Amino acid sequence: MKDSLSRRDFMVKGTVALGAAVAFEVSGLGGNAVRAAEALATQGAKEKTMPHISVKLWPGRSEEDKKRLAEAIAEDVVRITGCSESSVSVSIEDVPSEEWKEKVYDPEIRGKEESLYKKPGYSM
Template sequence: MKDNGFSRREFMVKGAVGLGLAVTVELSGLGGVLNTHAVKALAAEAAKEKAMPHVSVKLWPGRSEEDKKRLAEAIADDVVRFTGASPASVSVSIEDIPSNEWKERVYDPEIRDKADILYKKPGYSM
């Protein structure tokens, strides 16, 4: 029987692994004994989900800490909404970059040099 796209066995194991619990119990009646390899594979899968995604924002200085916190929360909310990631897995960093360093530290390495993976291009060039 499937619940939320997982078998009962998968649901129990993923839930336990997601909580950081060791799964060493016999799941008799739910598909037999879960072997060590399956537990390790599910733990690795759960660890991957918790390790992503990360968003890095670079801004000119001048915004308040409160504005940065609100921006980070808004970005995290949208990442969760669009990717289906767990809110606990999302991280956001915000870094102030002085305008006189923008071209060297941001535009050239992050915009110009990565144009092929830039999904939102700026309306300016340098």
């Protein structure tokens, strides 16, 4: 059994549960249907807890530039994924150029074509 619902499944089940809750409240049966709707809403909130973005740069950018970059990335993530701004985290790590191949290129780029949505214009 799946631990989480897709966004579409959540909306469908949430709508059904909400409709059932309203029907039970109107009929005076209440209680369980309301709790079911609340449980689905909680599941939906868990689905929106994401993502973390890790950025690696050569040293030399100012703290202000890093903050502006993190804010711009977070804004785009919120706009594109539909998650809440409070769910997004961004880390920025300086990696010296002489360590780039060992710490970034080999472990995170080379051989990762299936998950690399923007490929670099260089190779090492």
